[in-house]
Amino acid sequence: MHEMSLAEGVLQVIEDYAEKEGYSRVKTVWLEIGRLSGVEVEAMRFCFDAVTRGSLAEGAALEIVETEGQGWCLVCGKTVPLAARYEPCPECGDFQVQVAGGTEMRVKELEVE
Amino acid sequence: MCTVCGCGQGETRIEGEAHEYPHVHEDGTVHSHAHSHEGEHFHVHADGTAHSHGGDYLHGRDGKYLNFGQGAARAHVPGMSQARMVQIEQDILSKNDAYAAENRRRFQERGIFAVNLVSSPGSGKTTLLVHTINALQGRFPVAVVEGDQQTSNDADRIRATGAPALQINTGKGCHLDAHMVGHALERLDPADDSLLMIENVGNLVCPAAFDLGEAHKVAILSVTEGEDKPLKYPDMFAAADVMLLNKVDLLPHLQFNVPLCIEYARRVNPNLRVILVSALSGEGMEEWLAWLEAGLTAARSRREETVAQLKQRIAVLEAELARLKG
Numbered sequence: 001m002h003e004m005s006l007a008e009g010v011l012q013v014i015e016d017y018a019e020k021e022g023y024s025r026v027k028t029v030w031l032e033i034g035r036l037s038g039v040e041v042e043a044m045r046f047c048f049d050a051v052t053r054g055s056l057a058e059g060a061a062l063e064i065v066e067t068e069g070q071g072w073c074l075v076c077g078k079t080v081p082l083a084a085r086y087e088p089c090p091e092c093g094d095f096q097v098q099v100a101g102g103t104e105m106r107v108k109e110l111e112v113e
Numbered sequence: 114m115c116t117v118c119g120c121g122q123g124e125t126r127i128e129g130e131a132h133e134y135p136h137v138h139e140d141g142t143v144h145s146h147a148h149s150h151e152g153e154h155f156h157v158h159a160d161g162t163a164h165s166h167g168g169d170y171l172h173g174r175d176g177k178y179l180n181f182g183q184g185a186a187r188a189h190v191p192g193m194s195q196a197r198m199v200q201i202e203q204d205i206l207s208k209n210d211a212y213a214a215e216n217r218r219r220f221q222e223r224g225i226f227a228v229n230l231v232s233s234p235g236s237g238k239t240t241l242l243v244h245t246i247n248a249l250q251g252r253f254p255v256a257v258v259e260g261d262q263q264t265s266n267d268a269d270r271i272r273a274t275g276a277p278a279l280q281i282n283t284g285k286g287c288h289l290d291a292h293m294v295g296h297a298l299e300r301l302d303p304a305d306d307s308l309l310m311i312e313n314v315g316n317l318v319c320p321a322a323f324d325l326g327e328a329h330k331v332a333i334l335s336v337t338e339g340e341d342k343p344l345k346y347p348d349m350f351a352a353a354d355v356m357l358l359n360k361v362d363l364l365p366h367l368q369f370n371v372p373l374c375i376e377y378a379r380r381v382n383p384n385l386r387v388i389l390v391s392a393l394s395g396e397g398m399e400e401w402l403a404w405l406e407a408g409l410t411a412a413r414s415r416r417e418e419t420v421a422q423l424k425q426r427i428a429v430l431e432a433e434l435a436r437l438k439g
Contacts, residue, residue: 013207074383110199
């Protein structure tokens with residue numbers, strides 16, 4: 001979706017922490033991206049490279065940890081795995097499933113110098 | 114993703130199918146990436162040994178050591194220096210969310226009911242807005258923020274109704290963000306106890322993720338689009354609290370299955386409220402206007418409660434002050 005804005009958001013987070021944590025160069029960035037977050041991981045990589053050019057994270061490796069989607073099935077009354085928002089509950093087949101996890105878009109960790 | 118060669122897997126889908134990429138590194142190591150959902154990593158080495166393991170430990174290419182720690186680059190490359198790691202754990206959209214929280218606080222302080230209208234281009238958002246504003250004339254004040262990539266055509270159409278409107282041109286941007294809306298609020302300065310309609314950029318994808326500080330996202334889908342749009346663009350229909358099915362005056366001329374469309378929308382969002390409307394014929398408009406009015410009444414009463422609480426607090430402090438003086 002809006003991966004360019006998200007990549008800019010990542011760079012903002014990196015820049016915000018640079019002074020506090022005392023680093024001037026970022027070698028690797030770990031992101032946590034949920035499978036239900038709507039983020040296209042390959043587009044994210046492309047945009048990250050474009051956005052970080054000329055910044056302290058230029059050339060940094062981007063590691064993306066994808067987290068699984070989870071839903072709360074109102075019929076079963078429990079948490080079930082959910083591959084997509086429109087999927088039914090894998091156990092009872094009902095569509096009354098509310099997303100309960102896998103929407104993360106976080107900067108987890110940095111390898112810095 | 115393979116941390117040595119950088120190849121991706123499972124991210125791009127063609128006709129809904131994920132692909133598996135076995136490949137050969139320069140040194141002849143053969144990799145087959147079948148990262149399961151648990152993050153398992155399956156390798157076939159040049160010497161023919163195959164094994165799989167979880168993502169949180171590393172192994173040497175010769176299989177002679179295992180490192181259960183988190184190596185610097187988490188790559189299976191020997192000789193790489195241990196560099197400093199910094200834990201961040203920060204949401205990528207945290208900056209936008211902070212601006213949105215500020216907008217929301219302003220709305221609450223002033224009894225403003227803000228709705229964020231999202232849809233694809235051509236769903237009839239602006240026409241619906243114009244008819245909504247006209248119907249609300251004399252009932253309560255309405256202000257509008259218009260988002261488009263270019264032109265001020267939409268804001269001009271809104272201003273023709275007499276309602277204050279401000280156009281945001283996002284240029285190449287595909288959505289409004291909370292920072293833009295914050296600036297628009299400074300310029301537009303909507304009245305206390307009023308309805309604020311934010312017409313987002315026509316796009317069923319990107320605006321879903323961006324909180325503007327609104328009370329509700331309202332998705333508008335017109336019957337000239339496909340009934341399966343909620344399945345094709347699930348994020349937006351999941352983010353919305355209300356779906357307006359617009360242009361229902363055209364139903365006699367179309368093969369659009371209304372119950373199926375609503376069923377698809379509720380698959381994505383079981384709590385979605387659906388209102389069938391036609392801005393042109395006026396069908397369903399009363400239900401839509403009543404929903405807006407109820408929201409505005411709630412926003413106003415919350416503000417009155419806050420004001421009453423503050424007055425009470427002032428009275429307590431004044432009494433305290435009088436006691437101290439006495």
